[in-house]
Structure formats: C-alpha cells, structure tokens
Amino acid sequence: MDGTLLDKYYDDYFWERFLPEVYGARNGLDFDRARRHLFDHYRSVKRTLMWTDLDYWSETLGLDIISLKKEVSHLITPLPHVPEFLTFLKNQHKSVYLVTAAHRKSLQIKMDRVDLRHFFDRLICADELGRPKEDQGFWRELQDLIGFDCERTLFADDNLEVLNAARGHGIRHLVHMARPSSKEPRNQSDGFPSIATFSELM
Numbered sequence: 001m002d003g004t005l006l007d008k009y010y011d012d013y014f015w016e017r018f019l020p021e022v023y024g025a026r027n028g029l030d031f032d033r034a035r036r037h038l039f040d041h042y043r044s045v046k047r048t049l050m051w052t053d054l055d056y057w058s059e060t061l062g063l064d065i066i067s068l069k070k071e072v073s074h075l076i077t078p079l080p081h082v083p084e085f086l087t088f089l090k091n092q093h094k095s096v097y098l099v100t101a102a103h104r105k106s107l108q109i110k111m112d113r114v115d116l117r118h119f120f121d122r123l124i125c126a127d128e129l130g131r132p133k134e135d136q137g138f139w140r141e142l143q144d145l146i147g148f149d150c151e152r153t154l155f156a157d158d159n160l161e162v163l164n165a166a167r168g169h170g171i172r173h174l175v176h177m178a179r180p181s182s183k184e185p186r187n188q189s190d191g192f193p194s195i196a197t198f199s200e201l202m
Ligand SMILES: [Mg+2]
Pocket: 001, 002, 003, 004, 157, 158, 159
C-alpha cells in the first residue's frame, strides 16, 4: 500500500520528522537526539511485525500513536494514476487484492482518508498471516488463503526484499515501484522491471 498505492511521504514525514519532534518535546530531548534514539529503535525491529504495529509503538514510546497519525492525515494521498489503474483492472474483471504490511489500524486511518477499499476483492494485512511480507512463508500462507495462480499473478511493491520473497515463492510477474514518495527522486532496480507510476502498465 504505502509507496505503491499511497504516497510514502506521509509515513516518511510521520516517522522521521513529526514523531521525533513530539517524542523529543515529551522527553526533554532536542530533535537530533530524539531522532537518533528513535531511528536506532526502528532499525532494531525492521522486518518484523512490530515495525508496523501501532500498539507496539504506543506502548513502548508512551505516546498515542494513532491520534498522532491522525493529526497529520491530511498528507495521505494516492500516488499518481492509482485510481485510474484500479478502475482499469476492475473493467478487465481481474481479481484485485491489497496485501499490505500496514497494521489494521494504519489501514483504517488511511482508508478513512483515501477510500480505495471498493476496488479490492479483499484487503489483507501482514499481521493477519502472522509474518512480514519479506518472509517467503508469508506468500505460502497467502496462497493458501486466497488461492492465486503464481503464473498469472502480477504483484507490485516498492520494497525489493518483499519482491525477492515473492519471486522466491514463484510469483511470475513482479513490478518494482520506483517512485514511492512524491518528495524523492525515482530509484532504479536492476532485478525487476521498474515503473514510476501505474500509467506505464495501462
Ligand atoms: Mg511499501
């Protein structure tokens, strides 16, 4: 979802600017110290379900992360051409699934702001399967759950580790989203076909 359908700038801004400011003010730390402290913490749980678990962050940081996320929710926007592409898939009668690392509470905040739910057959959060998308086992569980045909499935993501796990499972058509944030330049991937926006697939 983030960086593929929605502008990742919202998440980058929240975790890298807004939260360090709030956390610093609460704990008497200047911005740089608060940021260093939080970044060390982020690194220690990357590639686990804790990383995306808003309850985990609320408990460990002693802050109401859900309310804080809502405070800057005006920054939640779809990436260019996303509604058009989802409409295009619907018109082709494709089965369409949103498969996200986002915690269900993050998903709720985002879909309350930019409702894409009606485009999907089903929305699946990684915590529902108990594993992160970087884990090949996630894809086995997902296949059991929704029964996709690897040979006829297209999967798009901005995260190369996730794409590699999907490739390891045997998903045939993989697309790397090369412009996950509107505030960052396009990045390239050697291993996967890259697109900047979904207009390239229509
Ligand atoms: Mg992403």
